[in-house]
Amino acid sequence: MKIVARFEVPYFQYLNEASEPVDTLPAFAHDKAKLCELYRLMVLVRTFDSKAIALQRTGKLGTYPSTRGQEAVFVGIGAGMAKTDILVPYYRDIGALIQRTTTLKDILLYWGGDERGNTFPGEDFPYSVPVGSQPLHAAGVACALKLRKQPRAVVAVCGEGATSEGDFYEAMNIAGAWQLPVVFIICNNQWAISVPRSAQTAAQTIAQKAIGAGFEGEQVDGNDVIAVTDRVAAALSKARDTQTPTLLEMDCYRHSDHTTADDARRYEPEGVRENEWSKEPINRLKIYLEKNKWWDETKEAALLTECNAKVEKAVEEYLGTAPQSPATMFDYLYAELPDIYASQRDELLAKEVAHD
Secondary structure, eight states: OOOOOOOOOOEEOSBOTTSOBOSOOOGGGGOHHHHHHHHHHHHHHHHHHHHHHHHHHTTSSOOOOOOTTOHHHHHHHHHHSOTTSEEEOOTTOHHHHGGGTOOHHHHHHHHTHHHHOOOOOSSSSOOOOOSSOHHHHHHHHHHHHHHTTOSOOEEEEEEGGGGGSHHHHHHHHHHHHHTOSEEEEEEEOSEETTEEHHHHOOOSOSGGGGGGGTSEEEEEETTOHHHHHHHHHHHHHHHHHHOOOEEEEEEOOOOSOSSTTOOGGGTSOTTHHHHHGGGOHHHHHHHHHHHTTSOOHHHHHHHHHHHHHHHHHHHHHHHTSOOOOGGGGGTTTOSSOOHHHHHHHHHHHHHHHHHO
């Protein structure tokens, strides 16, 4: 017998649970303004998250997926992307979306669809929310970029549960075989709705799933926004320069129900969430900023006031938006709508006219 190959999965962390640097920080982490902006964005996302849940509980918003405790993953993704990169998101990417010009009002309109008759995505919110199929979409986009010889890259985001689906493996295989400029980012929050990560796969890490597809996989501390930002930026730079894919596993924890339609108390072991909370990303970065005298109580109070004002303004705009016509559900199905769907759309429009 002989060994024909060996593989390793690196783990990246710069700021540990005690808010102490454990490795040489990347250059941007020495920039006070940059780190404070990452902190501000994470606080804004958490403020928005709390308000969205309250809106859903009072019947003013549809089913909503919380990002509580996962803010560093999505803020870090957005911060690590170049403007020309393409985001293929899933349903917890608020931190990335707001860095790519999507407004809080439009995010509310998306999740308010089943309560207010809105049928996003549309021109103001050009994102769909697939469940598990988005890695294939991203591979297709990356293939187009490569054929056009454009120096751009694609980010595909999903949860670790989606990595158990065939679509995910197909996307990984074609990305490796064709050497596509795509970065697969897995938010491993340890739960695929009610199924724990241990029951999802026997793989020691999610990151090692890249090995079978012929490219590198990394595990990143998903509670460390510095590590997330740095590794996303590095993987995207490699994708643009060498047409090489990468898989990044963001290791974190879901400090919420899967969505507001779920009750995690039915399956989540007692005490786990409380223990994991000591790792959460916002306080980790806040303590580090305070140690460096880059943040204080006065700035914190001002930030909370600012975030609350932004969220309340978005809620006011959202509640003041008239419901869309149900017929708009056909607007983005096809470049040219087939006759069978065109007749259904016309029937809906006729009913609206009759109702008016």
